[in-house]
Amino acid sequence: MSTATQDSAPLADYRRRAREWLAANIEPLPRRPDGTVIVPDRSRPTESQLAEARTQQLVLHAAGWAGITYPVEYGGQGLSLDHEALWQEESAGYDVPTQIFAVSQHILGPTIVAFGSHEQKLRHIPPILDGREIWLQLLSEPSGGSDLAGLLTRADRDGPSYILNGQKTWSTGAAHADFALCPARTRWDVPKHRGITMFIVDMHSPGVEIRPIRQINGGAEFCEEFLTDVAVPAERVLGEENEGWRVTRGMLEIEHAWVGRSGGGGTRRPTGVAELVSLAASRGLAGDPGVQRRVAALHALARTHDLMSVRVSKGIESGRLSPGLSGILKLGADIVWQRRAELGLDLAGAAALAWPAGDHHGEWARDYLTSRSASIAGGSDEIQRNNVGEVALGLPREPSFDRDVPFNQVPHN
Numbered sequence: 163m164s165t166a167t168q169d170s171a172p173l174a175d176y177r178r179r180a181r182e183w184l185a186a187n188i189e190p191l192p193r194r195p196d197g198t199v200i201v202p203d204r205s206r207p208t209e210s211q212l213a214e215a216r217t218q219q220l221v222l223h224a225a226g227w228a229g230i231t232y233p234v235e236y237g238g239q240g241l242s243l244d245h246e247a248l249w250q251e252e253s254a255g256y257d258v259p260t261q262i263f264a265v266s267q268h269i270l271g272p273t274i275v276a277f278g279s280h281e282q283k284l285r286h287i288p289p290i291l292d293g294r295e296i297w298l299q300l301l302s303e304p305s306g307g308s309d310l311a312g313l314l315t316r317a318d319r320d321g322p323s324y325i326l327n328g329q330k331t332w333s334t335g336a337a338h339a340d341f342a343l344c345p346a347r348t349r350w351d352v353p354k355h356r357g358i359t360m361f362i363v364d365m366h367s368p369g370v371e372i373r374p375i376r377q378i379n380g381g382a383e384f385c386e387e388f389l390t391d392v393a394v395p396a397e398r399v400l401g402e403e404n405e406g407w408r409v410t411r412g413m414l415e416i417e418h419a420w421v422g423r424s425g426g427g428g429t430r431r432p433t434g435v436a437e438l439v440s441l442a443a444s445r446g447l448a449g450d451p452g453v454q455r456r457v458a459a460l461h462a463l464a465r466t467h468d469l470m471s472v473r474v475s476k477g478i479e480s481g482r483l484s485p486g487l488s489g490i491l492k493l494g495a496d497i498v499w500q501r502r503a504e505l506g507l508d509l510a511g512a513a514a515l516a517w518p519a520g521d522h523h524g525e526w527a528r529d530y531l532t533s534r535s536a537s538i539a540g541g542s543d544e545i546q547r548n549n550v551g552e553v554a555l556g557l558p559r560e561p562s563f564d565r566d567v568p569f570n571q572v573p574h575n
C-alpha cells in the first residue's frame with residue numbers, strides 16, 4: 163500500500179526514524195548508472211545467505227522494525243498498515259531480507275494470529291518475526307489448485323497424533339521452510355468443505371520429502387512435497403477439527419490483501435514506472451509519442467491501483483468492507499505487474515533477449531517471465547474474478563455439482 167496523501171505528524175515522525183535507522187544500520191542496495199535500485203534475487207537462498215538473512219532479521223526485530231502490524235503481546239509492534247507501508251517504502255533501497263521472510267510474515271503469521279490458540283501464537287509468532295522460523299503454505303495438489311476444497315491429502319487420527327499422507331505442489335520456499343500450514347481431509351463422508359482440518363506441519367518431520375521444481379525464469383523457489391505417514395501431534399491443529407476450510411479461506415484473504423497492497427508480494431521487483439522511464443531514455447525512446455502514451459497509461463493504471471488498494475485495505479482493516487474484497491486487490495496487482503513487464507520487454511528490445519554478463523537488461527526478461535506467474539499464484543485471475551463477481555457485485559454463485567454431496571461419493575480426477 164503506498165501512501166496516497168501526505169503523512170500525518172506521527173507517521174512523518176515514524177518515517178524519519180525509519181530513514182535514520184536504515185541509513186545508520188543497513189547496507190544500501192547497489193544502483194544502476196541511472197540511480198535505480200538493483201534488487202538481488204533471493205528466491206532460492208544458499209545456506210550462508212539464509213544464515214545471514216536470519217541474523218539480519220533478528221537485528222530488525224530487536225530494533226522494532228519487524229512485525230509492525232502484529233499484536234505487541236506476541237512480539238509485534240501493534241501499529242497500522244500505514245506504518246507497514248512506510249517501512250516498505252523506506253527500506254526498499256536497502257538490503258533487508260524482505261523476500262525470504264515475506265510469505266512467513268505476511269501470510270502464515272497473520273493466519274496464526276487470526277485462527278491459532280494463545281499457546282500456538284506464543285510458540286510460533288515470536289520466531290516467525292525474528293526469522294528463526296520460516297513457514298510456507300501446503301495448499302495446492304497435483305489434482306488441482308483452484309478446487310482447493312477438493313484436496314485429497316488425508317489425515318487419520320492415531321492416538322495423540324494425526325497421520326498425514328498425500329502430495330502437495332507449487333509450494334513457495336519449501337526447500338528452506340521449517341513449518342507449514344497444511345489442510346488435509348479428516349472426514350470423507352461429508353461435503354468437501356466440511357471435512358478439512360488445518361495442520362501445523364514440521365517440515366523436518368520423518369516422511370516429508372521435498373523436490374524443487376525448475377521454473378521458466380530459471381529459478382526453483384517452489385517445490386513438490388510427498389507426505390508419507392507424517393505424524394502431526396493433535397495440538398498442532400489450527401482452529402477446530404473439520405473447520406479447516408474457514409481457516410483456508412481466511413488465509414487466502416490475508417494473502418490476497420497483502421499481495422494486492424504490496425504490489426505483488428513484497429518481493430520488490432526491479433521494474434517500477436520510474437525504471438521504465440529510465441529504460442526508455444537509455445534506448446533513445448523518451449521522445450517517442452507512442453512510448454510516452456504507453457508509459458503514461460501504465461502510470462495511471464498503477465496509480466489507480468495504489469489508491470484503490472489504500473481504500474480497500476483500510477476498509478478491510480477497519481471492518482467496514484468484507485475481507486472477501488481482497489481478491490480485487492490481488493487482481494489489480496497482477497494486471498499492473500504483467501502490463502509493466504510487457505512494456506519493459508518491448509522497450510528493452512533485443513537487449514532483453516541476449517545480454518552480456520553483468521548487463522542489467524536481463525532483468526527485464528526475467529521480470530517478464532516471472533510476471534506470467536502472477537495470474538496463477540495464490541489463486542488464478544479467473545478465480546479472483548469469480549470471487550469479485552460473487553462478493554463485490556453480488557452475482558449468483560458459480561454452479562457447483564458437488565457442494566452438497568458427501569466427498570466420498572464425488573468422482574475424482
Ligand SMILES: Cc1cc2nc3c(=O)[nH]c(=O)nc-3n(C[C@H](O)[C@H](O)[C@H](O)COP(=O)(O)OP(=O)(O)OC[C@H]3O[C@@H](n4cnc5c(N)ncnc54)[C@H](O)[C@@H]3O)c2cc1C
Nearest residue numbers: 299300301302306307308332333334535539540541542544
Ligand atoms: C509463483 C507461484 C507460487 C505458488 N505458491 C504456492 C504455494 O506457496 N503454496 C501452494 O499451495 N500453491 C502455490 N502455488 C500454486 C497456485 O496456488 C495454483 O497454481 C493455483 O491455485 C491454480 O491451481 P492449478 O495450477 O492447479 O490450476 P487449476 O486449478 O488446474 O486451473 C487450471 C486453469 O483452469 C482455470 N479454472 C479452474 N477452475 C476454474 C473455475 N471454477 N472458473 C474459471 N476458471 C477456472 C484456472 O483459472 C486455470 O487457468 C503457486 C503458484 C505459482 C505460479
